Amino acid sequence: MPVAKPESSDARIIAHVDMDCFYVQVEQRKQPDLRGLPTAVVQYNSWKGGALIAVSYEARKYGVKRSMRGDEAKKVCPPIQLVQVPVARDKADLNTYRNAGSEVVSVLARKGRCERASIDEVYLDLTEAAETMLAETPPESLEVIDEEAVKSHILGLNTEEGSDAKEFVREWLRRSDGDHRDKLLACGAIIVAELRMQVLRETEFTCSAGIAHNKMLAKLASAINKPAQQTVVPLSSVKGLLESLPIKKMKQLGGKLGSSLQSDLGVNTVGELLQFSEEKLQECYGINTGTWLWNIARGVSGEEVQGRILPKSHGSGKTFPGPRALKTIAAVQHWLNKLCEELSERLCLDLDQNKRIAHTLTLHARAYKSGDSDSCTKFPSKSCPLRYGTVKIQEDAWNLFQAGLREYVGSYKSKTQGSQYNGWGITSLSVSASKIVAIPSGTSSITKYFPGQNLYCSPSKQSQDNFIQDAALSSPSGSESYSGLNLTEPQIEFPEFSGEKNKFNYAGTSQGQQRDKENTWKDQDPSCLSPQHTQNGVAHEISPLLPSGGESYLEMNGNEQQREFSGEESRIKYSTISLDRTVQKRKTSKDKGTVSILKFFKNCDPSWPSKKQEHIEAIRDVKAASSDGFQSTGSVCLEPNQDELPKERLLEETGTNTGRSSLARIEQEREAWGYKTDEIDPSVVDELPPEIQEEVRAWLRPHKRPNVVKRGSSIAHYFFPAKNR
DNA sequence: ACGGGTGTGACA
DNA sequence: TTGTCACAC
Numbered sequence: 001m002p003v004a005k006p007e008s009s010d011a012r013i014i015a016h017v018d019m020d021c022f023y024v025q026v027e028q029r030k031q032p033d034l035r036g037l038p039t040a041v042v043q044y045n046s047w048k049g050g051a052l053i054a055v056s057y058e059a060r061k062y063g064v065k066r067s068m069r070g071d072e073a074k075k076v077c078p079p080i081q082l083v084q085v086p087v088a089r090d091k092a093d094l095n096t097y098r099n100a101g102s103e104v105v106s107v108l109a110r111k112g113r114c115e116r117a118s119i120d121e122v123y124l125d126l127t128e129a130a131e132t133m134l135a136e137t138p139p140e141s142l143e144v145i146d147e148e149a150v151k152s153h154i155l156g157l158n159t160e161e162g163s164d165a166k167e168f169v170r171e172w173l174r175r176s177d178g179d180h181r182d183k184l185l186a187c188g189a190i191i192v193a194e195l196r197m198q199v200l201r202e203t204e205f206t207c208s209a210g211i212a213h214n215k216m217l218a219k220l221a222s223a224i225n226k227p228a229q230q231t232v233v234p235l236s237s238v239k240g241l242l243e244s245l246p247i248k249k250m251k252q253l254g255g256k257l258g259s260s261l262q263s264d265l266g267v268n269t270v271g272e273l274l275q276f277s278e279e280k281l282q283e284c285y286g287i288n289t290g291t292w293l294w295n296i297a298r299g300v301s302g303e304e305v306q307g308r309i310l311p312k313s314h315g316s317g318k319t320f321p322g323p324r325a326l327k328t329i330a331a332v333q334h335w336l337n338k339l340c341e342e343l344s345e346r347l348c349l350d351l352d353q354n355k356r357i358a359h360t361l362t363l364h365a366r367a368y369k370s371g372d373s374d375s376c377t378k379f380p381s382k383s384c385p386l387r388y389g390t391v392k393i394q395e396d397a398w399n400l401f402q403a404g405l406r407e408y409v410g411s412y413k414s415k416t417q418g419s420q421y422n423g424w425g426i427t428s429l430s431v432s433a434s435k436i437v438a439i440p441s442g443t444s445s446i447t448k449y450f451p452g453q454n455l456y457c458s459p460s461k462q463s464q465d466n467f468i469q470d471a472a473l474s475s476p477s478g479s480e481s482y483s484g485l486n487l488t489e490p491q492i493e494f495p496e497f498s499g500e501k502n503k504f505n506y507a508g509t510s511q512g513q514q515r516d517k518e519n520t521w522k523d524q525d526p527s528c529l530s531p532q533h534t535q536n537g538v539a540h541e542i543s544p545l546l547p548s549g550g551e552s553y554l555e556m557n558g559n560e561q562q563r564e565f566s567g568e569e570s571r572i573k574y575s576t577i578s579l580d581r582t583v584q585k586r587k588t589s590k591d592k593g594t595v596s597i598l599k600f601f602k603n604c605d606p607s608w609p610s611k612k613q614e615h616i617e618a619i620r621d622v623k624a625a626s627s628d629g630f631q632s633t634g635s636v637c638l639e640p641n642q643d644e645l646p647k648e649r650l651l652e653e654t655g656t657n658t659g660r661s662s663l664a665r666i667e668q669e670r671e672a673w674g675y676k677t678d679e680i681d682p683s684v685v686d687e688l689p690p691e692i693q694e695e696v697r698a699w700l701r702p703h704k705r706p707n708v709v710k711r712g713s714s715i716a717h718y719f720f721p722a723k724n725r
Numbered sequence: 726a727c728g729g730g731t732g733t734g735a736c737a
Numbered sequence: 738t739t740g741t742c743a744c745a746c
Contacts, residue, residue, distance in 0.1 A: 052728075
């Protein structure tokens with residue numbers, strides 16, 4: 001559950017932008033004939049007409065719903081146009097939608113910090129833009145207010161029957177006597193209206209939006225008036241909005257937590273949450289969730305808009321329902337290969353377009369074991385260091401699968417027999433790539449390691465690929481029983497899961513400790529890397545520069561800037577910065593903050609690579625030392641003298657206090673420590689180099705307290721059955 | 726035996 | 738750190 005912050009921090013202007021039946025719009029843009037017709041996007045036409053994944057508003061009028069089958073939809077709405085999701089490698093291919101989403105983001109990201117929340121949703125932090133507008137060109141000074149803006153819906157605004165609602169809205173937007181925060185919202189609404197028009201002009205897509213003082217309210221608002229409309233939530237309307245709102249409508253409460261609220265506390269609307277004390281909610285749901293619930297009941301949510309427009313992971317998966325479950329090794333391998341191909345392709349694209357490298361490969365599967373009542377055992381997911389190259393990914397994914405399968409059938413008492421059908425079937429497979437980090441650019445760039453070489457893809461991908469190989473080679477867990485493998489031949493032979501016959505052993509028995517760089521180099525695939533570069537000596541020329549052990553260049557470089565902090569300053573990571581700055585305070589503290597934070601980076605000397613070995617060691621040491629569960633977000637614990645930090649005290653504090661009071665206590669603590677992190681205004685982060693902005697923001701964000709559920713709560717038991725029982 | 730394919734985040 | 742789970746669209 002997100003960290004909640006005090007309500008005073010909510011003078012922000014946040015927008016949530018939601019594309020209207022996005023997949024349908026993408027298809028309608030491709031096929032303009034479909035515009036205005038009842039349309040749905042459907043996946044896998046073969047069985048019952050396929051599953052609907054997006055439905056146009058015209059079709060909704062007929063009662064067509066997502067999660068209908070194509071056949072049903074036809075029944076309810078005979079004229080419906082069903083468009084199939086593109087298929088590649090015999091599976092659904094969502095790339096066109098992802099790309100379309102990127103188009104939208106590139107427009108929306110112009111006016112402030114932008115977070116891509118999903119393929120078709122975006123949050124914007126428009127606080128600064130709205131403040132600037134209010135200061136320079138406030139709505140009341142405008143002769144004309146944009147037509148789209150006056151079409152806004154203002155929650156709580158009385159627009160009399162039959163009257164011209166737009167006039168009321170225009171008046172509300174232009175009010176000069178209004179609440180300051182309302183005026184900021186008005187500016188936000190005008191900005192968002194403009195953005196939405198730009199999106200329409202430049203992408204042909206319509207969207208809806210909510211404008212409010214925090215993410216939660218903005219998200220709620222964007223759904224109120226659809227399609228192609230926007231809704232503003234003035235502070236004065238929050239209570240009324242939430243009072244009667246079904247609890248399940250709140251983000252995060254649409255699932256089991258929401259159900260528990262209903263069944264265990266009898267809470268059906270957000271308003272009914274108000275009667276419970278924060279302590280009570282914490283008792284029931286743990287410290288963090290309890291405080292979060294208490295806050296959202298009051299319309300308070302402190303989640304920040306993450307300035308992230310690129311995904312943190314990529315995945316490719318497919319289900320094999322019922323009769324289509326995969327029952328042979330060959331079938332699994334066949335599909336795994338396809339999934340890996342797609343993943344590899346997307347990783348290469350990400351690398352090419354965004355200069356980012358993924359470090360972890362994970363395999364997920366679902367399986368059943370027939371007959372046995374024990375068939376509910378889960379197929380374990382497995383991960384390993386990600387090596388670039390389609391074939392490598394395929395090999396690694398296959399090995400992960402084998403490891404998972406061994407575990408899975410291991411817990412299966414009846415011995416597997418026969419060749420074809422062993423009583424199990426795979427009902428879903430997916431591979432994903434995570435821990436994606438940007439290749440640093442600029443002064444402290446990785447390029448320092450490769451004098452005279454061009455690191456990036458185009459036009460020659462050669463040196464870049466070498467670089468990737470380095471990253472994979474030296475990736476963190478790569479030292480464990482991994483790279484000693486040499487799995488170049490097809491893995492069709494399968495020793496009936498006997499375990500010890502498999503050449504590959506993930507489960508930690510130390511084998512293959514010795515890494516063989518030469519082999520690893522030569523094994524490099526391929527398909528997305530151009531062929532010539534895997535065979536020559538370039539790799540060998542640079543490999544001596546590689547750290548021998550655990551850290552990749554990328555991680556090292558990413559951490560380097562932090563590593564340079566002085567001890568005092570690095571402790572910033574433990575403080576909970578208060579974001580309830582007034583506008584004035586923002587401005588005045590800005591300079592100070594800028595100086596202060598830039599000071600942190602002054603030692604960030606381009607010559608750092610010369611010190612890399614000792615840095616690696618330091619990083620590794622500290623990493624080992626700080627694996628005690630209180631590591632801050634973003635792997636920043638790099639100071640050797642971190643043991644001076646009053647960790648235990650903080651833990652104790654956070655574990656035993658309630659939300660607001662403990663927040664206050666932490667502030668106090670911080671004061672006592674003498675660290676002036678609250679003088680660093682969050683907005684200065686915008687002035688830092690883009691590639692480190694997010695990390696710095698992470699340090700400035702309040703940290704979550706360890707979740708402690710008090711004993712004796714039946715509801716807590718519901719959520720943490722294993723541990724509390 | 727799943728709406729399906731992806732994605733994020735909390736937690737142990 | 739990994740693996741599991743919940744949640745969302």
